[in-house]
Each structure stands twice: as C-alpha cells, then as structure tokens.
Amino acid sequence: MKVQQKSKTAIDAEVNKALQSLDQIKKVKASPFFYTRLQQRLDSMHNKASASILNAVWGKVLRPALVPLLIVASIGAGILLGYKPEAVNRTAYLNNLIETYGLKAPDLSNYTLTAAE
Amino acid sequence: MNDNELIRAIKTGNAAAFQALVEQYKDLVVNTCYGFVHDREDAEDLAQDVFVETYESVHAFREKAKLSTWLYRITVNKCLNQIKKNKRRRWRQSLQTLFGSEDDPPEIVDxxxxxxxxxxxxxxxxxxxxxxxxxxxxxxxxxxxxxxxxxxxxxxxxxxxxxxxxxxxxxxxxxxxxxxxxxxxxxxxx
Structure with a gap:
C-alpha cells in the first residue's frame, strides 16, 4: 500500500511538472522572410489565376467557336473562289479590248439565221 | 494606421497596407499555429495559408469586428483542418504499412x-x-x-x-x- 502511495505521489509530481512546463512556453516568432515568401506565393497564385482565365476563355469560348468559324470561313472561301467577275463582265471586257486596240468585230449578220430562212 | 484604416486600404488594393497587416500580426498567427501543430515549419506554412485567406476574403470583413479576433478564427480553422488532414494521412500510412506498401515515408512528428x-x-x-x-x-x-x-x-x-x-x-x-x-x-x- 505504501509503495502504491509513493508511486501515486511520484506520478502526481510528474503530472505537475508536465503541466508546469506550459508556463515556460516561449512564444514562437515568424521567420524574417515570412512576408517575402507570402508575396511570392500570392504572385504565383495570381499568375496561375491569369493562366486559368486564359485557359477557360480558350476552352469554353474560343475552342467551341472555332468549328463554326471554320465552317463559315470554308463556305465563304468557296463562294469567293466560285465568284468570277471577269466571266460576268466578259462582254464589257471584250468590247473594251476591241476599242483599245482598234479591233473590229467580224460582221456575223450573214451567218445569222433569220425567221424567214 | 489603425486596424480599420488598414482593412480599408487593403480593400482598395493597397499592397503596402497588406504588408503592414502581415508584419503586425505574423507572430500572433505563427505562435497560435505552433500551439496547435507544435512544429515550427508547419506553423509557418499554416500561417502563410492564414494570410492568403485573409487577403482573399478581406472584402467580406466587417469593420465592426475586431481584426485580431477574425485572424484568430481563420487561424484556428486552418489549424484544425490541418490536424484532421494529418490524422487521415497517418491513418492511410498505417494502412499502407499494414498491407506492406510503403511508398511514402511516414510523416515525422518530432x-x-x-x-x-x-x-x-x-x-x-x-x-x-x-x-x-x-x-x-x-x-x-x-x-x-x-x-x-x-x-x-x-x-x-x-x-x-x-x-x-x-x-x-x-x-x-x-x-x-x-x-x-x-x-x-x-x-x-x-
């Protein structure tokens, strides 16, 4: 019983010592480079945010719009290639050539079928 | 500059005001974090998280509240989350050890x-x-x-x-x- 009592006293003493060690806690201070590190972290976060905005714009707006844009561009290119203004104005072009170089168009009236023939 | 003036300046994007806030409260935040995690490096990392959140949520801060109280709240939440994360990690590591897979070295808590x-x-x-x-x-x-x-x-x-x-x-x-x-x-x- 005496041994147990002594043991309890020893345990109590250890418990008290452990609790008293709290009173000797020294306050921990931030490192001198704390703000520099923080600033670097905030900067890299901003860069990532900007990159993710660009990615979002590319992924959600530009990329989906690219396919219809290409289709429209292809159709437009096709129309432009098929459109030949010289063919439409061929007569005017020939007349212009004739006038410029003093050419005369052959009289084709003899070869033209009339209603009587 | 008092706390309310600091907050107002930070809300307008004044970087110097944010720096002044960090310099004024960094020891308070680091020491509180240390009280929870008992490791200097972890305490510094957590304190960085606290100030990042402070910077991001400063617009939500009501000027009637006390700045230090707000910082303590953010700090306590961050620390408790970190402690939970550490517990989960230790649990996973103990499982990995149990099943013979030790890809990650065990976390040293010293x-x-x-x-x-x-x-x-x-x-x-x-x-x-x-x-x-x-x-x-x-x-x-x-x-x-x-x-x-x-x-x-x-x-x-x-x-x-x-x-x-x-x-x-x-x-x-x-x-x-x-x-x-x-x-x-x-x-x-x-």
Missing amino acids: ASVADPQTDLEQQERRNVLNQAIAALAENQQIAFTLSKYENLSYQEIAEVMGTTVSAVESLLNRAKKNLQKKLYDYYRDG
Missing part, C-alpha cells in the same frame, strides 16, 4: 527538433503534454491552446469561439481535468 528548449527531460514532458492536448475534444483544445499559448483572456477566447465567457471557463476546467487524467494514465503506465 516537436523536439523544432522546439527552442534544449533540456531533454523537459522536451519529453512537452511532447507528452502536446500529445495529451491533441487528444482533447476540439473545443477544449481550442480554448486551452488560445489560453496557454496566446495568453488570451476568457472574454477574448469567447469572442474567437463565438461562445460565452462561462462556456469558456467550463471548457478550460474540463480541459485541465482531462489533461491531468491523460497525463496520470501516461505516467502510471509508462
């Missing part, structure tokens, strides 16, 4: 390396005590840490925890009793 005190016996006591504090119920742990590491008054702790002074008193009494019991069990069995 407060003695980071602690400024050199007396080994004292270190051992502090480690035992830290483990006992970590095993307290969450509210008791918060109240006890803010009281012992930051020397906050009951009123200040109540403001940080959003509770009454009498509730804080009760939490601290229970925390002390539980600590004594845990320490007694440890020294009796050890």
Whole structure:
C-alpha cells in the first residue's frame, strides 16, 4: 500500500511538472522572410489565376467557336473562289479590248439565221 | 494606421497596407499555429495559408469586428483542418504499412527538433503534454491552446469561439481535468 502511495505521489509530481512546463512556453516568432515568401506565393497564385482565365476563355469560348468559324470561313472561301467577275463582265471586257486596240468585230449578220430562212 | 484604416486600404488594393497587416500580426498567427501543430515549419506554412485567406476574403470583413479576433478564427480553422488532414494521412500510412506498401515515408512528428528548449527531460514532458492536448475534444483544445499559448483572456477566447465567457471557463476546467487524467494514465503506465 505504501509503495502504491509513493508511486501515486511520484506520478502526481510528474503530472505537475508536465503541466508546469506550459508556463515556460516561449512564444514562437515568424521567420524574417515570412512576408517575402507570402508575396511570392500570392504572385504565383495570381499568375496561375491569369493562366486559368486564359485557359477557360480558350476552352469554353474560343475552342467551341472555332468549328463554326471554320465552317463559315470554308463556305465563304468557296463562294469567293466560285465568284468570277471577269466571266460576268466578259462582254464589257471584250468590247473594251476591241476599242483599245482598234479591233473590229467580224460582221456575223450573214451567218445569222433569220425567221424567214 | 489603425486596424480599420488598414482593412480599408487593403480593400482598395493597397499592397503596402497588406504588408503592414502581415508584419503586425505574423507572430500572433505563427505562435497560435505552433500551439496547435507544435512544429515550427508547419506553423509557418499554416500561417502563410492564414494570410492568403485573409487577403482573399478581406472584402467580406466587417469593420465592426475586431481584426485580431477574425485572424484568430481563420487561424484556428486552418489549424484544425490541418490536424484532421494529418490524422487521415497517418491513418492511410498505417494502412499502407499494414498491407506492406510503403511508398511514402511516414510523416515525422518530432516537436523536439523544432522546439527552442534544449533540456531533454523537459522536451519529453512537452511532447507528452502536446500529445495529451491533441487528444482533447476540439473545443477544449481550442480554448486551452488560445489560453496557454496566446495568453488570451476568457472574454477574448469567447469572442474567437463565438461562445460565452462561462462556456469558456467550463471548457478550460474540463480541459485541465482531462489533461491531468491523460497525463496520470501516461505516467502510471509508462
């Protein structure tokens, strides 16, 4: 019983010592480079945010719009290639050539079928 | 510049004001984090997280509130989240060890390396005590840490925890009793 009592006293003493060690806690201070590190972290976060905005714009707006844009561009290119203004104005072009170089168009009236023939 | 002026300036994007806030409160935040995680490096990393969140949520800060109380709240939340993460990680590691897969080295939790005190016996006591504090119920742990590491008054702790002074008193009494019991069990069995 005496041994147990002594043991309890020893345990109590250890418990008290452990609790008293709290009173000797020294306050921990931030490192001198704390703000520099923080600033670097905030900067890299901003860069990532900007990159993710660009990615979002590319992924959600530009990329989906690219396919219809290409289709429209292809159709437009096709129309432009098929459109030949010289063919439409061929007569005017020939007349212009004739006038410029003093050419005369052959009289084709003899070869033209009339209603009587 | 007082706290409200600082906050107003930060809200307008004044970087110098944010720097002034960090310089003014960094020791408070780091020391509080240390009270929860008992490791200098982890405490610094957590404190960085606290200020990042402060920067991002400064627009939501109501100027009627006390800046230090707001910072303590963010700090406590960050620390508790980190402690939960560490517990989950340790649990996963113990599972990996159990099934023979040890891809990640086990996390080293050694407060003695980071602690400024050199007396080994004292270190051992502090480690035992830290483990006992970590095993307290969450509210008791918060109240006890803010009281012992930051020397906050009951009123200040109540403001940080959003509770009454009498509730804080009760939490601290229970925390002390539980600590004594845990320490007694440890020294009796050890």
